Amino acid sequence: MEKIKLTIDNKQVEVAKGTTVLKAAQQLGIDIPTLCYMHLNDLNIEHKPAGCRICVVEVDGRKNLAPSCATEAAEGMVVKTHSLRVLNARKTVMELILSDHPKDCLSCAKSGKCDLQDMAVKFGIREIPNQDIAEMSTYRKDFSPSLIRDMDKCIMCRRCETMCNDFQTVGALSAINRGFYSVVAPAFEMEIEDSPCTYCGQCVAVCPTGALTEVDHTNQLISDLANPAKTVIVQTAPAVRAALGEEFGMPAGTSVTGQMVTALRELGFDYVFDTDFAADLTIMEEGTELLDRLTRHLNGDKNVKLPILTSCCPSWVNFFEQQFTDLLDVPSTARSPQQMFGAIAKTYFADKIGVKRENLVVVSIMPCLAKKYECQRDEFKVDGNPDVDYSITTREIASLIKRANLKFEQLPNSDFDAPLGESTGAGVIFGVTGGVIEAATRTAYELHTGKTLQKVDFEELRGLGGIRHATIDFDGLPIKIGIAHGLGNARKLLEDVRSGKSEFHAIEIMACPGGCIGGGGQPLHHGNSKIIQKRFEAIYKEDAGKTIRKSHENPYIIKLYEEFLGKPMSEKAHHLLHTHYVDKSKKIIYMK
Amino acid sequence: MKEILRFAQNDKKADDSKNIEKKQNMSRIKVELRKDQIEKIGEICQSFNNEPGELINVLHKTQGTFGYLPAEVQEVIAKNLNVPVAKVYGVVTFYSFFTMIPKGKYPVSICTGTACYVRGAEKVLDEFKKELKIQVGETSADGKFSIACLRCVGACGLAPVVMVGEKTYGRVAPEMVKDILAEYKD
Numbered sequence: 001m002e003k004i005k006l007t008i009d010n011k012q013v014e015v016a017k018g019t020t021v022l023k024a025a026q027q028l029g030i031d032i033p034t035l036c037y038m039h040l041n042d043l044n045i046e047h048k049p050a051g052c053r054i055c056v057v058e059v060d061g062r063k064n065l066a067p068s069c070a071t072e073a074a075e076g077m078v079v080k081t082h083s084l085r086v087l088n089a090r091k092t093v094m095e096l097i098l099s100d101h102p103k104d105c106l107s108c109a110k111s112g113k114c115d116l117q118d119m120a121v122k123f124g125i126r127e128i129p130n131q132d133i134a135e136m137s138t139y140r141k142d143f144s145p146s147l148i149r150d151m152d153k154c155i156m157c158r159r160c161e162t163m164c165n166d167f168q169t170v171g172a173l174s175a176i177n178r179g180f181y182s183v184v185a186p187a188f189e190m191e192i193e194d195s196p197c198t199y200c201g202q203c204v205a206v207c208p209t210g211a212l213t214e215v216d217h218t219n220q221l222i223s224d225l226a227n228p229a230k231t232v233i234v235q236t237a238p239a240v241r242a243a244l245g246e247e248f249g250m251p252a253g254t255s256v257t258g259q260m261v262t263a264l265r266e267l268g269f270d271y272v273f274d275t276d277f278a279a280d281l282t283i284m285e286e287g288t289e290l291l292d293r294l295t296r297h298l299n300g301d302k303n304v305k306l307p308i309l310t311s312c313c314p315s316w317v318n319f320f321e322q323q324f325t326d327l328l329d330v331p332s333t334a335r336s337p338q339q340m341f342g343a344i345a346k347t348y349f350a351d352k353i354g355v356k357r358e359n360l361v362v363v364s365i366m367p368c369l370a371k372k373y374e375c376q377r378d379e380f381k382v383d384g385n386p387d388v389d390y391s392i393t394t395r396e397i398a399s400l401i402k403r404a405n406l407k408f409e410q411l412p413n414s415d416f417d418a419p420l421g422e423s424t425g426a427g428v429i430f431g432v433t434g435g436v437i438e439a440a441t442r443t444a445y446e447l448h449t450g451k452t453l454q455k456v457d458f459e460e461l462r463g464l465g466g467i468r469h470a471t472i473d474f475d476g477l478p479i480k481i482g483i484a485h486g487l488g489n490a491r492k493l494l495e496d497v498r499s500g501k502s503e504f505h506a507i508e509i510m511a512c513p514g515g516c517i518g519g520g521g522q523p524l525h526h527g528n529s530k531i532i533q534k535r536f537e538a539i540y541k542e543d544a545g546k547t548i549r550k551s552h553e554n555p556y557i558i559k560l561y562e563e564f565l566g567k568p569m570s571e572k573a574h575h576l577l578h579t580h581y582v583d584k585s586k587k588i589i590y591m592k
Numbered sequence: 593m594k595e596i597l598r599f600a601q602n603d604k605k606a607d608d609s610k611n612i613e614k615k616q617n618m619s620r621i622k623v624e625l626r627k628d629q630i631e632k633i634g635e636i637c638q639s640f641n642n643e644p645g646e647l648i649n650v651l652h653k654t655q656g657t658f659g660y661l662p663a664e665v666q667e668v669i670a671k672n673l674n675v676p677v678a679k680v681y682g683v684v685t686f687y688s689f690f691t692m693i694p695k696g697k698y699p700v701s702i703c704t705g706t707a708c709y710v711r712g713a714e715k716v717l718d719e720f721k722k723e724l725k726i727q728v729g730e731t732s733a734d735g736k737f738s739i740a741c742l743r744c745v746g747a748c749g750l751a752p753v754v755m756v757g758e759k760t761y762g763r764v765a766p767e768m769v770k771d772i773l774a775e776y777k778d
Contacts, residue, residue: 171676176685187670187678188663195678 036157115208160203201369201520239431239516247398253534258413276427278341283551314374315511342387367519393521425549433515637672696738705744
C-alpha cells in the first residue's frame with residue numbers, strides 16, 4: 001500500500017494513501033473534535049458529511065480551512081489543528097449552532113450524554129452572542145409509542161439519516177426543506193408513527209443531541225412500584241446485563257447480572273424474573289416449529305414454507321410487515337420472548353400467586369425501543385389489558401437505579417426468583433446476533449436426532465459479520481442456516497427468499513448491529529463500536545458459565561409444559577405463545 | 593454581526609413561500625392517479641434508466657408534464673427509482689422550482705434576486721399579493737393566478753423583473769400591477 005508523510009501540529013506521521021487528516025491525527029494521538037462525523041468501524045459505516053465544520057484544520061498553502069473528516073491527507077501536507085484561526089473558527093461555528101438551539105439543558109433527556117453539550121464544554125463556551133435577535137426553530141414535537149422527535153434540537157448532523165437509509169434501508173427519514181427551516185423528517189412530514197419507521201431506535205442511538213429520544217416510562221414505573229394494590233414483576237432481557245454496567249462507569253463487557261437483580265429488588269419489584277426463561281420457551285416453540293416444517297418438507301410437502309425466519313425482534317417484524325408483505329407466512333409464528341413472558345406471567349404465574357390480571361403489572365427491561373411499541377400491539381392484549389404493561393430501556397433503568405440512591409457497583413450479587421427466573425445458556429445468547437439460531441440448533445439437534453450434543457458451542461454461527469451462513473450436520477442431514485443483523489443485511493437475504501433463490505432452512509434476523517447488544521435502548525456508544533464487541537464477548541462468557549445450556553433442559557420449562565401448556569405447539573401454546581402478522585404496507589412507501 | 597443576521601432575515605422571507613406551501617400540503621386533497629398517468633411517470637423514469645442519481649431530472653420532467661408534484665406522484669417516482677420517498681420529498685422541498693400545489697393558469701413569478709430586490713421587488717410583490725389576495729406559494733381560488741418568487745432570471749438590467757407564464761415584464765413598478773393582471777382576462 002502506498003504510504004504518504006505529512007506533518008500535523010509539528011509532528012510527522014506516515015499513513016496509507018487515502019487516509020483522512022482526521023484519522024492521521026488520531027494516529028498521532030491528536031483528538032480533533034468532531035460533531036456530525038460518525039465512524040462505526042465494525043459496521044462499515046462512515047458518515048462524514050463535513051456539514052458541521054467543527055473539525056476544521058488549517059492546511060499550509062490552502063486558502064480556506066479544511067474539514068479534517070473529509071479531507072484526504074496528502075504528501076508533505078502541513079496541518080495545524082489548534083492555531084488561533086482554527087480555534088476562533090471552531091468557536092464561531094459552535095456559537096452559530098447554539099444560537100438557535102434550545103437552552104433547556106437542565107431538563108433535556110440527553111443532558112449529560114449529549115455530544116453538543118460536551119463540545120460546548122470543550123470549547124469553553126460562556127456566552128452565545130446575539131441571543132436577543134436570534135430566531136428559534138419551532139417545529140412540532142412528534143410522539144410515537146417508542147421514540148420522540150424534537151426537531152428544535154436537531155443540528156442537522158444527519159447521522160440518523162445514514163442509519164435509517166443506508167444501514168437499515170428503512171427509508172423513514174430524510175433532510176427536508178431548506179435553510180433555517182431544514183429538519184430531518186419522514187416523507188410529507190407525516191408523523192413518525194405513520195411512516196415506515198420500524199422503531200429500531202438506531203437513530204436515537206446515534207443522535208448527538210436531544211432531538212431523538214425514547215419515550216420515558218420511568219415515572220409510571222415509580223408510581224406503580226409505590227402502589228400497594230399492584231403486584232409489580234419485572235423481566236430483564238439478556239443484552240441488558242452485558243451493558244448496564246457501562247452506565248455506572250464500569251468497563252464495557254462487564255456482566256452485571258447479579259448486581260442488576262439486587263438493584264431491581266431494592267427498587268421494590270415484587271418478583272425479579274428473567275426474559276431468558278421466556279427465551280428458552282421461545283426455543284421450545286420455534287425449534288419445534290422448525291422441526292415440524294423440516295419434517296414436512298422432507299416428506300415432500302410442497303406447501304411448507306422454508307426457510308423459517310426468526311420472529312423475536314419487533315423491529316424486524318415491523319420491517320417485514322411493511323416491506324415484505326408477500327412473505328407474511330414465512331416467519332415463525334412464535335411470539336418474542338418479551339411477549340411469551342407476559343402471556344405466561346399473566347396466566348400461569350398470576351394464578352399461582354393468586355393475583356388478578358389487572359392487579360399484576362408486568363414490566364420489561366429491554367435494550368430496545370421497538371419493544372415499547374410491541375407490548376402495545378392489540379394482539380398482545382386481553383380485554384384491553386396488555387400482557388406486558390410497559391417496557392423500559394437499559395438507559396432508563398440505570399437512571400432509576402441512580403434515583404434510588406443505590407451504589408450499583410457496590411451491590412452484592414443475587415439470583416433471580418423462581419419459577420420465571422431460571423434460564424439456560426441458550427436463553428442468554430438471545431442477546432447477540434446468531435444466538436437465537438444457535439440456541440434453536442442446540443435444542444432442535446437433540447430433539448431431531450435423539451442424541452446428546454458432544455459440544456454445544458457452535459462457533460460457526462458466531463461473529464459480527466453482517467451476513468453469515470453455516471451448515472450444521474444434523475446427524476447426516478445438512479441444515480443450512482443464514483444469519484443477518486441490520487435490516488439492510490436482512491433485506492438482502494429476504495430478497496433471495498422472495499425470488500426463490502434462498503437455500504437456507506432457517507434464517508435468524510436481528511435489526512440492530514450486533515443483535516440486541518447494540519439495541520437502540522442500550523447505553524450510548526458515542527460512535528465507539530468496540531463497545532459492541534465487548535458486550536458480545538460478555539454474553540458468550542455468561543453462556544459458558546451456565547450449568548444448563550440447552551433450553552429443553554431448563555427444569556422450570558419442563559415443569560411449565562407439564563403443569564400448564566401440555567406440549568410445544570399445543571392448542572394452549574398456540575393461543576398464548578404464537579401470533580399472526582399484519583399487512584402494514586398500505587401506510588407506507590416503498591423502497592423495493 | 594447584527595447586520596449579517598438582518599440580511600439573513602430578509603433572505604428568509606423568500607423561504608417563507610416554502611413554508612406556506614407546506615401548510616397547504618397538510619390540508620391537501622388526495623390525488624387519485626390514473627393508470628396512464630402512472631405509466632407516464634414510469635416512462636419518464638425509464639428515460640433516465642431509473643437511475644437514483646437522476647432524481648432531480650426526473651422531478652423536473654415530471655413537473656413539466658403534470659404541472660406540479662403531489663405526494664402520489666412522488667411515491668411513484670420513489671418506487672421506480674428505488675429511493676425512499678422521504679428522500680424524494682427532501683429534494684422537492686429543497687428546490688423552490690418544485691411545487692406540490694398546482695400553479696395557476698397564469699403563474700406570476702417575481703424575481704427577488706439581489707438586483708431586483710434592491711430595486712423594489714418587495715413592493716411589487718406586495719402589490720400582487722394585495723391584488724390577488726393570495727400569499728407567495730398560493731393559487732387563487734379560481735385557479736387563474738399563482739404567485740412565486742424566483743431568484744434571478746438573468747435580466748438584472750431590467751430589474752425589477754416579473755414573469756407571467758413565459759412573458760417577461762421589466763422595470764415593474766407597483767402601479768403597473770393592475771394593468772399587467774388585466775392582460776389576462778380569460
